[in-house]
Amino acid sequence: MDRPEIILAPGPTPIPPEVLLAQGSPLVYHRGPGFGRLMRDVTARLKELYRTDRADVLLMTASGTGGLESAVQNVFSPGDEVLVPLAGFFSERWLNLATAMGLSVRTVEDGWGKKVDPSRLADALAERPAKAILLTQSETSTGVIQPVEELARVANDAGALVVADVVSSLGAVPFAFDDWGIDVAVGGSQKALSASPGIAFVAISERAWEAHESAALPRFYFDWSIYRRFAELPDPENPWTPAISVMQGLHAALELYFQDGVDAAYRRHELLSRAVKEGVKALGLDLFGEGLDTNWTVTAINAPEGIDADLISDRIRSDFGCILAPGQGPLKGKVFRIGHFGYFSELDIIRGLAALEMTLERLGHPVKRGAAVASAEGVFQEAAVPG
Ligand SMILES: *Cc1c(COP(=O)(O)O)cnc(C)c1O
Numbered sequence: 301m302d303r304p305e306i307i308l309a310p311g312p313t314p315i316p317p318e319v320l321l322a323q324g325s326p327l328v329y330h331r332g333p334g335f336g337r338l339m340r341d342v343t344a345r346l347k348e349l350y351r352t353d354r355a356d357v358l359l360m361t362a363s364g365t366g367g368l369e370s371a372v373q374n375v376f377s378p379g380d381e382v383l384v385p386l387a388g389f390f391s392e393r394w395l396n397l398a399t400a401m402g403l404s405v406r407t408v409e410d411g412w413g414k415k416v417d418p419s420r421l422a423d424a425l426a427e428r429p430a431k432a433i434l435l436t437q438s439e440t441s442t443g444v445i446q447p448v449e450e451l452a453r454v455a456n457d458a459g460a461l462v463v464a465d466v467v468s469s470l471g472a473v474p475f476a477f478d479d480w481g482i483d484v485a486v487g488g489s490q491k492a493l494s495a496s497p498g499i500a501f502v503a504i505s506e507r508a509w510e511a512h513e514s515a516a517l518p519r520f521y522f523d524w525s526i527y528r529r530f531a532e533l534p535d536p537e538n539p540w541t542p543a544i545s546v547m548q549g550l551h552a553a554l555e556l557y558f559q560d561g562v563d564a565a566y567r568r569h570e571l572l573s574r575a576v577k578e579g580v581k582a583l584g585l586d587l588f589g590e591g592l593d594t595n596w597t598v599t600a601i602n603a604p605e606g607i608d609a610d611l612i613s614d615r616i617r618s619d620f621g622c623i624l625a626p627g628q629g630p631l632k633g634k635v636f637r638i639g640h641f642g643y644f645s646e647l648d649i650i651r652g653l654a655a656l657e658m659t660l661e662r663l664g665h666p667v668k669r670g671a672a673v674a675s676a677e678g679v680f681q682e683a684a685v686p687g
Pocket residue numbers: 310311363364365366390436438439440465467468488
């Protein structure tokens with residue numbers, strides 16, 4: 301029998317048993333009080349995560365990219381100018397999506413692994429205004445957490461809307477929709493919240509609704525106005541048949557998440573991130589990307605000299621059933637990535653590092669057996685010492 305895969309990738313992330321049970325339980329019919337309660341609870345929890353009192357939060361059946369597509373369709377008209385700071389695979393997704401939808405897209409190229417520089421964004425907006433900037437908070441391809449608060453300030457000052465992909469960051473690292481002046485933020489069920497893939501959610505500011513009024517791109521399935529109308533029914537609904545089971549799972553996942561709360565989740569992600577980074581360094585490997593002490597979602601690691609990074613992720617999977625993520629775009633073959641946000645414990649990290657040590661040794665990279673595990677244990681033990 302195949303054993304379950306050990307996922308140490310940045311989404312989908314491992315799913316807790318409570319969530320699996322909830323999504324495997326009998327369907328709640330999607331029009332009526334039962335589903336209405338699920339939607340009300342999930343929406344309230346998500347507002348807490350987004351840190352918003354003012355925004356509407358809408359839920360749609362789609363992967364994260366569907367939520368991103370809905371943002372473009374609902375806010376813009378053909379030919380609208382937007383600015384995309386390019387710093388990895390997911391900011392390129394914004395570029396490709398906005399271009400496909402007929403927007404006029406300008407880019408500021410920061411380079412993969414870089415933090416986007418707010419002053420370069422300010423210069424670009426001063427040179428020529430844009431209707432919006434399209435940001436990615438956690439650039440999953442490089443591990444870099446982008447300075448969204450500073451970037452949003454620059455955009456707000458220049459009168460541009462701020463549209464943010466928070467798919468792999470919401471619930472993992474701090475975010476503040478209202479305080480940071482964000483207009484649209486798109487999240488997904490299968491990342492930090494540890495539910496199954498299938499639900500995207502979008503927070504929408506008053507200014508974004510105003511832009512929506514005159515937005516002329518064609519839209520139907522993702523039309524936010526229709527979602528809002530159904531969400532405002534006495535028993536909230538989705539306009540179309542939603543992913544009911546995923547919603548039942550997401551409800552359970554958020555209940556679990558909020559048992560310990562947002563701050564505990566941030567602390568846990570910081571700790572697991574530090575343990576992974578210390579562990580990997582103890583094997584003589586170099587970490588990739590800027591801002592390592594704030595990159596709590598994903599760690600990108602340079603493969604050792606002479607070993608193709610894809611070989612590492614292939615071999616650890618075939619030998620140990622452990623899933624790491626390969627490098628994307630120009631980083632293919634150069635880096636591999638460990639995801640450590642969502643439902644991970646200390647022992648999950650230790651187990652993954654042990655598998656990595658053995659894999660590297662089998663591929664001919666000299667390791668001191670146990671070195672990564674010992675370093676990670678050191679991080680956990682220090683954190684556990686009272687006082
Ligand atoms: C995972 C992810 C997405 C969404 O991808 P889907 O496969 O469509 O769910 C979008 N942006 C970022 C930054 C991601 O990590």
